Amino acid sequence: MMNANENHGVIQQHAIRNTLEHLSGEIQKLLQNESLYENRIRELSTNLGVFQTAYSAMEDRLRRQTEEKNELLHELNTLKGLEKRVICLLDGDGMIFTQELMSQGQEGGLAAARKLTERVRQFISTSEGFEQYQLWVYLFYNKRGLLETFGRVGLTTVRAKFDDFMMGFNQAAERFIMVDVGGSKEAADAKLKVHLEDNIRLPHTYKIFFGGCHDNGYVHNLRSVVTSSLGHKLVLMPGYSDVAIDIRALQLPELRIPELFMTTKLVAPSYNVIATGPPPGLAPTTPKLTAAQPACPPTTPPGISSFTGEGQGAAARRGSLPSYKSVLQTPLTMSTRYACPTMEPSEGSSDSSEASEIPLRLPRMTPPSPPKQRRINQQLPLSKHVPPPCTLFYLAQCRHGPSCKYSHEYILEAEHYQELGENAKKTPCKVTNEGGDCPFGDECVYGHACPNGTTCYYLKLGKCKFIAAGMHRQPNN
Secondary structure (H helix, E strand, O other): OHHHHHHHHHHHHHHHHHHHHHHHHHHHHHHHHHHHHHHHHHHHHHHHHHHHHHHHHHHHHHHHHHHHHHHHHHHHHHHHHHEEEEEOOOHHHHEEEOOHOOEEEEEEEHHHHHHHHHHHHHHHHHHHHOOOOEEEEEEEEOOOHHHHHHHOOOOOOHHHHHHHHHHHHHHHHEEEEEEOOOOOOOOHHHHHHHHHHHHHHHOOEEEEEEEEOOHHHHHHHHHHHHHOHHHHEEEEEEEOOOOHHHHHOOOOOOOOOOOEEEEOOOOOHHHHHHOOOOOOOOOOOOOOOOOOOOOOOOEOOOOHOOOOOHHHHHHHHHOOOOOHHHHHHHOOOOOOOOOOOOOOOOHHOOHHHHOOOOOOOOOOOOOOOOOOOOOOOOOHHHHHHHOEEOOHHHHOOOOOOHHHHOOOOOOOOOHHHHHHHHHOOOOHHHHHHOOOOOHHHHHHHEEEEEEEEEOOOOHHOOOOOOOOOOOOHHHHH
């Protein structure tokens, strides 16, 4: 019998033999599948190459798309910049170009447009950091009023070159518009207010440079913009050094261009300076006074309509305007004598008892600066001021002086003189209304024709104060 050690050895040999047989079987199996595995490896290697090629192609495509995207974004940003509108709204009554520029005519207009464009560009690029935008410029002005002002202050060259200057400015760019709105009161103001309201709320309006800082009449519109949280779009562009108090209180950013716009108001010489000669820069179309003659003599000329014969009487015709002295020396042919001209209260000037006096048009340009000065309330017509400004003091001569019931203390602008003149023309000239021939013609303070012409309502009722023949003719006849 085998002992325990021998049994143990047999068992071990059996286990080893089984293990070797198992390994031999696995080896045989691996050897049998070797070709299969090799084919699989070759297949995977091929697929890997395909994927690597596809990945490289996709990577190149992605890079190209990224570059195209960046280019499109750049173009988009450029287009967005071009869609931004920067608008300059300028009130020509207070934004007057410098004498040097206007004296150059068309070249000056082109130079003014270039200077305005450059200063706006500098302001935006400095404060905002970009320059892509469209610049629109709207300038509204009263041509007749401006030319009259230039004549009063002696800017004859500017007056002669103004049309050429305007042409040059308008031709400088397609979006530069300089427009004469006529002499209607507040015509420029109304257009600027409408353009401000229409453009400030548009999404593509980036900035509005507002050039009406001399006039408190705009403060309501500007304050409304600020209240609507659109104040960041507003930039003030003062012309004059002084900004209206209420507008300054809004504390909006400013762009000043002193080399482009006049910084002080144009003020004509006082009456005492020009009384002995014609207005500077204008032909002598108005009567003169000498220093020895009183502004309002004790007696003024009689009805000119009764002048007959040659000499002084023949001179009292529109074709040959007499001097004030020559009219005084004409012999009296009427029993009635006349004092200085005055206006009816309905026209906002002086006593109705003197409304029938001869309408003498003296060369009043701007009254001397009074000790006390008053500002015009832009929200009220002149006739509604308390007291109203004296028409004769500003347009001719007022004999009442400090005792006048109407004010001599207002500081008037060109548009105020125009309003006074228009109101004065609503009162008939005494000489013309009695069938005479007024020696002062169109220079007369009073009206020689009814403003309503043939459509006058009061004419049909027989109550119109224009009673002479031909005073209800068609306008512009």
